[in-house]
Amino acid sequence: MKLIYYFLSTLWFFRQIKSILFWLYLWQLKEYHIGRFIDHFRTDKGKRIFLNKIFLLKIIFLFLFICAPFWQSSLLCAILILYFLEFLKFLYDFFKKQILKPVFTKKIIFLFSSSLLFTIFYLSIFFQDKHFLVFWLLIFDILTPATFSGIVLIFQPITFILRSLIIQKVKRKREKFKDLLVIGICGSYGKTSTKEFLATILEEKFPGKVLKTKEHQNSEVGISRCILEDLNENYKIFIVEMGAYNKGGIKLLCDIVKPKIGVITGVNEQHLVLFGSMENLISAEGGKELIESLPEDGLVIFNGESEILRRIYQETKIKKRIVGISKKEFDLWAGNIKVKKDVLFFQAFTKDGEIGDFNLNLIGAQNIQNLLLAICCAKELGMSLKEISKATKRIKQEQSGVKLIKTKDGLNIVDATYSANPDSVISHLEYLKVWSGKRVIVMPCLIELGEKSTEIHRKIGRKISEVCDLAIIVTKDKFEEIKETAKEKAIFLENPKEIFEKIKKFKGENDIILLEGRLSREFLNLVYGG
Numbered sequence: 001m002k003l004i005y006y007f008l009s010t011l012w013f014f015r016q017i018k019s020i021l022f023w024l025y026l027w028q029l030k031e032y033h034i035g036r037f038i039d040h041f042r043t044d045k046g047k048r049i050f051l052n053k054i055f056l057l058k059i060i061f062l063f064l065f066i067c068a069p070f071w072q073s074s075l076l077c078a079i080l081i082l083y084f085l086e087f088l089k090f091l092y093d094f095f096k097k098q099i100l101k102p103v104f105t106k107k108i109i110f111l112f113s114s115s116l117l118f119t120i121f122y123l124s125i126f127f128q129d130k131h132f133l134v135f136w137l138l139i140f141d142i143l144t145p146a147t148f149s150g151i152v153l154i155f156q157p158i159t160f161i162l163r164s165l166i167i168q169k170v171k172r173k174r175e176k177f178k179d180l181l182v183i184g185i186c187g188s189y190g191k192t193s194t195k196e197f198l199a200t201i202l203e204e205k206f207p208g209k210v211l212k213t214k215e216h217q218n219s220e221v222g223i224s225r226c227i228l229e230d231l232n233e234n235y236k237i238f239i240v241e242m243g244a245y246n247k248g249g250i251k252l253l254c255d256i257v258k259p260k261i262g263v264i265t266g267v268n269e270q271h272l273v274l275f276g277s278m279e280n281l282i283s284a285e286g287g288k289e290l291i292e293s294l295p296e297d298g299l300v301i302f303n304g305e306s307e308i309l310r311r312i313y314q315e316t317k318i319k320k321r322i323v324g325i326s327k328k329e330f331d332l333w334a335g336n337i338k339v340k341k342d343v344l345f346f347q348a349f350t351k352d353g354e355i356g357d358f359n360l361n362l363i364g365a366q367n368i369q370n371l372l373l374a375i376c377c378a379k380e381l382g383m384s385l386k387e388i389s390k391a392t393k394r395i396k397q398e399q400s401g402v403k404l405i406k407t408k409d410g411l412n413i414v415d416a417t418y419s420a421n422p423d424s425v426i427s428h429l430e431y432l433k434v435w436s437g438k439r440v441i442v443m444p445c446l447i448e449l450g451e452k453s454t455e456i457h458r459k460i461g462r463k464i465s466e467v468c469d470l471a472i473i474v475t476k477d478k479f480e481e482i483k484e485t486a487k488e489k490a491i492f493l494e495n496p497k498e499i500f501e502k503i504k505k506f507k508g509e510n511d512i513i514l515l516e517g518r519l520s521r522e523f524l525n526l527v528y529g530g
Contacts, residue, residue: 011083021101023148044476187265196399198374204391218243247280254293272450323372356385366427420517437510445478461485496523
């Protein structure tokens with residue numbers, strides 16, 4: 001009998017390792033932001049963490065263990081089988097590389113070690129109680145979400161203190177670079193591509209003098225790390241991507257880096273549920289905090305395609321520029337736009353009559369807009385449109401976050417899985433029109449949209465109805481709203497293999513498949529043969 005308890009405890013322990021990895025993955029994915037973490041459980045995927053047969057079965061087993069002790073032998077056998085099956089699933093996922101796990105930063109290593117030690121400590125205490133061992137194992141298992149989330153939250157005050165100390169150190173280092181020109185980029189979307197475009201262009205005029213924040217370095221911790229590790233006297237320009245999920249977040253970043261130029265890429269409802277109101281969202285992502293942080297001789301560049309930003313532009317008192325597509329009243333605008341499958345042609349115009357021709361391997365009107373913001377900023381720093389046009393030849397498609405790929409199975413794929421927001425979905429769907437064959441989109445429902453979610457998903461459905469032959473929606477959250485306007489073109493599928501079998505039929509020379517937003521690793525591995 002003792003051997004059985006050892007076996008059961010071992011199976012249970014491996015199951016907890018998988019749980020630790022998952023919960024740390026989820027917290028890291030949500031950037032340790034409580035609002036984002038909680039909002040995840042409003043989604044269908046989040047609800048299924050608890051509303052699933054295995055979780056409910058464990059609750060039933062626990063109830064029976066308490067209320068029907070004469071069934072304990074049978075329950076022990078059933079629970080042993082259940083944990084053995086979970087162990088086999090753990091091994092399968094491990095060898096298939098399908099285990100959801102975090103990126104092992106110093107913080108994650110500390111949290112993982114703490115969680116593992118707590119689990120070992122718990123098991124060592126209650127393993128001696130053989131009569132109630134099953135009870136204690138089930139209790140821990142059922143409370144796993146609260147336990148490991150609690151460990152994350154317990155150490156948050158320490159994290160806050162350490163972060164504050166790091167920020168003070170960063171501020172002292174930043175003060176030493178008096179002549180450093182800092183360009184801050186904020187917005188609900190388009191920040192990364194605008195940063196990448198601008199850095200590539202400026203490198204043409206200032207080779208080796210341009211520093212940019214790396215991928216996912218748009219928080220106070222990421223930006224601080226970039227300054228501490230990478231900033232030195234060789235750099236004259238520092239391009240900073242700024243992200244925030246609460247009012248005051250952009251101001252905090254501005255206090256650290258001291259920008260002189262601000263670029264505001266666009267505003268929509270993408271993170272509305274986190275900010276609580278559009279007023280709070282506009283304060284941060286809408287750039288008001290960035291504008292207020294700029295010096296009197298600073299400059300702010302606006303995306304004129306946004307109605308909200310056009311209003312803020314009118315209210316702004318310092319030097320300002322506004323750009324847009326085919327709008328002559330803008331300081332910089334794009335016209336004569338022609339889009340082919342893998343090439344984008346357009347001319348950029350300025351008020352003083354200067355014209356530049358651009359021929360780029362980019363996808364979607366949103367990328368033209370982001371590029372215009374970068375072009376305008378480069379022009380303000382002394383580059384001509386001719387110089388800028390030459391520099392843009394070095395821009396790579398992957399810098400935009402959207403790639404056109406031909407798979408080994410002959411599928412034409414627009415990969416926009418880096419991120420998704422209401423404007424990007426519409427922009428990418430519009431791009432599909434240049435393809436004369438069948439058009440397909442595979443996407444999850446969008447999250448963190450708050451009260452605007454229903455309206456936005458209906459709008460996406462209308463665009464799908466206009467453009468696509470098939471839309472595969474992989475999450476249930478707002479599927480009915482998309483279906484309402486997309487009609488029979490929208491179907492719900494979540495099994496990666498079934499989705500892949502469905503899209504494999506669309507391999508005509510002029511067929512196109514858009515992959516939008518976060519899709520499962522298993523599905524992407526099937527698509528790309530990974």
